[in-house]
Amino acid sequence: MxxxxxxxxxxxxxxxxxxxxxxxxxxxxxxxxxxxxxxxxxxxxxxxxxCLQAVADAVAEALPWYASVHRGAGYASQVSTELLEQARAGVAGFLGCRPGDQVVFTRNTTDAFALLAHCLPAGTTVVSYASEHHANLLPWRGHAERGGRHVLLAVPASPQAALDALEGALRGLHGPVLVAVTGASNVTGEVWPVEQVVALARRYGARVAVDAAQLAPHRVVDLRALGADWVALSGHKLYAPYGAGVLAGRADWLDAAGPYLPGGGATTAVTTAGQAWAAGPARHEGGTPNVLGAVAIAVACAQLEAAxxxxxxxxxxxxxxxxxxxxxxxxxxxxxxxxxxxxxxxxxxxxxxxxxxxxxxxxxxxxxxxxxxxxxxxxxxxxxxxxxxxxxxxxxxxxxxxxxxxxxxxxxxxxxxxxxxxxxxxxxxxxxxxxxxxxxxxxxxxxxxxxxxxxxxxxxxxxxxxxxx
Ligand SMILES: Cc1ncc(COP(=O)(O)O)c(C=O)c1O
Incomplete structure (x- = not known):
């Protein structure tokens, strides 16, 4: 048929x-x-x-089936829901997600870090370098303005200097700590020593978020292999310019925080007295999800792997x-x-x-x-x-x-x-x-x-x- x-x-x-x-x-x-x-x-x-030609073709192929996701009984709604969830699974595979990790579709990397900043437990200290893209700098400054802490390390003169400065900062910190580091610089192209950053962070009980906006289009980014906690990327830098990005990684801080975008889809029940928030990616994907953006990213991931x-x-x-x-x-x-x-x-x-x-x-x-x-x-x-x-x-x-x-x-x-x-x-x-x-x-x-x-x-x-x- x-x-x-x-x-x-x-x-x-x-x-x-x-x-x-x-x-x-x-x-x-x-x-x-x-x-x-x-x-x-x-x-x-x-x-x-x-845009990869295969991405544009897949989006064109998906479009006739485009309909509401998650809440529609119609066949097209069911196909669209499958597209979104299978895309999520495909991206999880591409990024080496571990059991229990979440893939949240965002607008882009900037949005992904804003989401993570929103989910930081009270009292979290974020450590990052002055060499970061503003998307991985300004959200942490905002976190500090809301009562958290942000330790900004100087632009390091060598990879070893980056690690030494990080160790110096981590030594004196207490409570939850997040190290936010780029995978590859959007200015110099230099690949950062992320594995060593993760190893160091682990020694001090800190977590690591990797800005993979530049790294993922060029190199394998595998959460399991890296041991990092989160990774963020943008579809439009990954040959999938349909308005979606990704935050992938550990679920606990995401599930413990209130929804990033409160609204339809982020709840399981609403009464006049209150609401119950959804768990999992839906908690932070309030409103109608960008199905075509998710499809585009998943197809781009599959194409890069096929190449x-x-x-x-x-x-x-x-x-x-x-x-x-x-x-x-x-x-x-x-x-x-x-x-x-x-x-x-x-x-x-x-x-x-x-x-x-x-x-x-x-x-x-x-x-x-x-x-x-x-x-x-x-x-x-x-x-x-x-x-x-x-x-x-x-x-x-x-x-x-x-x-x-x-x-x-x-x-x-x-x-x-x-x-x-x-x-x-x-x-x-x-x-x-x-x-x-x-x-x-x-x-x-x-x-x-x-x-x-x-x-x-x-x-x-x-x-x-x-x-x-
Ligand atoms: C390393 C890095 N991080 C984050 C971003 C922000 O990405 P977006 O503008 O897609 O949110 C960029 C964009 O240039 C980038 O190069």
Missing amino acids: TLLDERPVATAFLPVPGRPLPVVGAGRRAPLATGGTTAYADLDVAASAP GRAALERREHALLARLEAGLASVPGLRVHRLWGEAVERIGVATFTVEGWDPALLATALSAEHGVGVRHGRFCAHPLVDALLDCERPVDGCGDAASGTALRASIGVATTEADVDALVGGLRALTQAGPRAQYTRTSTGWAVASDARPSAAGTAARILRRQTHQ
Whole structure:
């Protein structure tokens, strides 16, 4: 019996070892400010990665069955409920969850850490490093403002210094302690010594939450093997940009806390006098869950596993070596790292070029070479300040060039040609200067005479088609 088209669409793009994974938008062309188009080189995947083709196909396949979850008797509701719960199980497998661990679907990593901060028992001390992304820094500051404690360790000069500082902090602490650490830096790409952090934390009875927003798309993150308590990630960085993220790990603090989003779904019974809260993931997933976001993440996890994590890693190492060699060939360019060459890195490189405002360079790379990179402080202001040796007042975040950098990042769909386009663009710009004229704007730089269709116009066209068809 065929209900709808039952071709196994999600397996139609089984990855070919050693080749980029198929993504939506691969092969798209970028318009140039100077006229014409060129192949678009997306080297900003650490911010948001393109959607895997298999993810988009699976979501399209799920859509006809999209309906309410958990409370619907209709067949589509039952399929949607199964999609959500099977996706949860798939993500649990991908992250090496142990029996009793929970997978809570959130909006993203920021939301996952806000949820964990909400669940901290009274009197918890959170220990983290100043080098963290703001998502793994500001929630703990909020926790301190609500009467908890936050110990912020300085940006460490080496992995060993990170461990020494942590041990120094843990030695004097009492009561519940959470160490919140990144798996890989979104600025330097350096992989943190998470296993040693966990071992150290265990010696002092502390728990560990790992920010895997950057690590999970590049390396295996296995809670059982790491021994960590929680892991957080974002679907949009894992080739699944449908608005969902994950907090996975130990259930006890989550079940003991009040619901993160009180409302429908988070309760088992409500009377005029009170309510009973649900246990398990539902407790913190109040409101209607993002089923398609969960499906997208689970399919992305399955695709990365099908591609072979080791094969993906080998390919990434080769591309990173090409990128780093190319960057080293650009006069005046400096790559910024905390810990030097020997430390393992994911495909991320942050750099500055002498005499260039990073914002202007990023604008010109896009306008003249079709290359997408990021510039700024990457939501890790204290780390970038430390890397660039820049002291700023708290209200100095919006100022222009000083204390900012560019970041190139590579992922499973990046090609050698993408890397070469960046390096070629940098060489051309630094040697011959820009071909177009640029003017300063309140937010950065703009091309004085731009032949490209405006981004606003392109967006408006997409939206109009959706609302008028
Ligand atoms: C290491 C790291 N942690 C957390 C986040 C926050 O992720 P999101 O913006 O998806 O919440 C990011 C995003 O750049 C990140 O790179």
